[in-house]
Amino acid sequence: MLHRHVTRRKLLAGALGTSALLALPRPAAPAVKKGTSLRMWILKTYVEPTNKAIEASAARWGAKHGASVTVEYFTFEDMQTKYVAAIENKSTPDVAQLETGAPARFAGMGQLLDLTSFAKQIEGEVGKPPANVAPVTVIDGKTYAIPWYVMAAFWYVWRDVFDKAKVKLPTTFEEAKQAAQALNRPKDNFYGMGQSWNRTADGYGVMQSLMYSYGAGWAGKDGKYKSIKTPQMQQVMKWATDIYKDGIQPPDCLTWTGSGNNENFIAKNIAQTSNGPSITFALENALTKATDAKEKKTREEALANSVALPHPAGPDGRRMWAIAMSMGIFKNSKDPEAAMSLIAHLLSPEETLAVMKDSYGQFAPVLDKARAASKDYFNKNENYRNFGRAAEWFVGTGWPGPVTAAAAEVQATNVLTDAPAKVIVDKWSVDQAIDWEDKKIKDVYDTLRG
């Protein structure tokens, strides 16, 4: 090709391949051929209206371009299996919604398209993500996914219970623990807190929020393994296991499934728990289903009294692990340009707002302009205002380092929640548990590839 008279662009394309071509700054939105058909994978949330809203948004894109989108769902439960299967089968979708650790994992496998320049385009149209969210999607200097929204966790409390006992609403983990001790009434089957160290985001997510807020991380700023045998981790483990002493939590707390803490909170068995806005959603739903005036009043009170506080802070700050959803494109996609067009459409402030309106607060946009556009929606009440701030407190897996495949695997081994469980159930000492956890984490980093 060198002897031909070619444009610089074509030369580069020939030499470096299609992805390089796409990486050059583009003057206009990607073109979409009529009749294009894309497959998109979306997380199926428990708030069905949100799922439908995303589908509708995708359909609008399809109508605009004479193309079609097939939306397929994965759930919290099966997201690993589904993506693993698709990768091994080479049947990955075009556009994929990726949770916090996924961009790092899949980029490491070479599965994702480099979206660095596309990201610049989005930046122009929808704004930048806050600095704390960037580590999720930027791996080794390249961008592999565009952040869309955060599904955050909040510290739910029953305000009336606190008021009655004249206990201050907690802002730190330490205060939360003390409040739990003060509010505990096991004789009435009421407990001060419900924090399960289970294998769901309610477990490993809160453990990470706890660790990062205390300044304890298993990776350094460079993303490499760092020992957790530190005084900060000692404090973390102590907090995690103290709450299981003195009966301040329901006896079956450790074995709860993802819905366990929701149910116990809604049934007013516990005074505090960490959870996403799904509790508010459940209470709002119960209100609409109320059959008589008396029930309606009860449900309204419940809604008013269930306060979603910002997630507690630790001595090192207020850091909240959450599920950060970003959109990526798999390399196998036959039409990356159409995929980018779809993503740009979904992430535009208008479309994001349209989806968000049906999300009951669980969907906190990340990019500047979308966040600004959503301010009014979140201004509904105090809870919603907190929901809208989710991106402020977000940190990704592997803090203070970037999100890496190794960090994602550490989370996936469940060692973060198995360690306190060993102290609580097997009666290990805190030191033993930390040593064991440290060894397991180091092993992941030592034996990982890519």
Next chain:
Amino acid sequence: MRRPVALLTGAGLVLFLLVILVPFWWIASMSFKTYEQIQFAVSIYVPKPFTWENYVGLWTETRFPLWLRNSLVTALVVTATTTVVASLGGYAVARLRFPGRESVASLILILYLVPPALLFIPLYRVLAELGATNHLSALFLAYPTFTVPFCTWLLIGFFKALPDELEEAALIDGASRATAFLRVLLPLAAPGLVASAIFAFTLSWNEFLYALVFIQDEKSITVPVGLNLLIYGDVFHWGQLMAASVITTIPVVALYVFIHRWMVEGLVAGSVKG
């Protein structure tokens, strides 16, 4: 029967009845309660008011009907292929003389014991290479790996227990083996075939691990995997899950009521004689 034995037997009967029936009743009872009744522990033992909303919701709001259809299709296809392969193979071992015959029979039982927990990963890759994953065809191929050994084993027992004079007569009259098999033996072996088919159906209907691992496409999910999926995120639709459990169990129980005689015979076919 002497008194103490009669009393013990009666007590034992009652005890076993309770042990076996109480869990079924508990689930059925919960399937008729509303979410709020379960959440707030209202009317624990007998649902009041009694509601069909879980069944309706299950049918209209979830993809349960699709899962039922997938499970049914899979079970039927697998039952058909299993019956054919197992009766052919069973006949060969039971009636035909060939070198290594005894080893083949033992090998068949051993194959049934190869655990799915070991095979699921490599089998997954093999099926992926065949392009069969992510739809029901993966199950059509994978399920016979345990239904066929089991049913062949079963049918060997059944066939051996049948007198072979009729086949002998047919063969002497010049019929081929195939004819002897199809026209003479199979009709005689009908109860055994039915038992084998019921087993294959049940094993298919209830299988979970392979269906979980080999299929992700929403359109091809079977009931056990679907039940697992009814737990999404933070909300667990208890009542619907119970309703699904009830509905899923009914066809098998119904089938079974009509044929349990044969099924039990099948279980102890050729017997446990020592």
Next chain:
Amino acid sequence: MAVGRTAGVPAVRRRAPSWGRARRREAGTALLFLLPLFILVVGLIIYPFYRAIWLSLTDKLVGYPERFVGLRNYAYLIADDTFHEVVKNSLVFTVASVALKVVTGLAMALVLDNLVRGRNFFRGLFLLPWITSTVIIALTWRWMFDAFPGRGFFNSVLLDMGLLNRPIAFMATPAGAMAAVVVANWWRAFPFFGVSFLAGMQSIPRELYEAASVDGASAGRRFWHITLPGLKHVIIVTTLLSFILTINDFNIIYVMTRGGPGTATQVFATYSYEVAFNQLRWGRGVTISIFAVPLLVIGIALISRYLLRGSR
């Protein structure tokens, strides 16, 4: 779980073809009839089994090509304390459930055997757990043991009877969780034991019992000296089969506890699945299941021996 016919010495009931061609033709027909079985077995059982072995010698990670690493996975697991716990749990789970199944199976067989009327009806009724989907059984028992009063049967009953002030979290301790999964597994399978033992009992000649009664033997002694020995074969074969199937069980534990709390109920199958699909390590995941194979082989060898012996 069939206790099928013995595959021992064939009963020679007809005259064997007396010349080579006929015999060869018969063998040829046999081959034809066995062909579908053969293809299925080789293609979908033996070949994947061989690939499992191969995979266990690699460091296959999802999304990456595999590399041969020899016995590294095996060495890792042998040194891994979690795996030690998995082995222990698998054995405890299996031995406990099988023991319970044998004992209650015997009891059930005795009860049914003594029934004058309705034996078939009750035998059929008692088999209900055995035909129910294990996923549903696992969910059912999970709820039976639940600590949330509206859902947990035992807690509801005990609370209502005033025997408890607070719900007990049965499944929150390692022992409790293990007991719960054992109960679910036992409940599902003991009727099968019962029915098999019943069939075995009914083939014991009545004269033996009559002779013993005439000699003045009590019911207990008759049971010990006639029934049990008569059932020896059935008991052994059924126990071995159940042992092999239970030690590789996935459904019940996965649905009830996912291996928790912590790793208290993690067994071969569930740990293998977790390592393969959460940690994406397929090489190691397969190796975990392979460790159960020696037990499998021993079990199979024993069964074959007993079945061969029993064919006389």
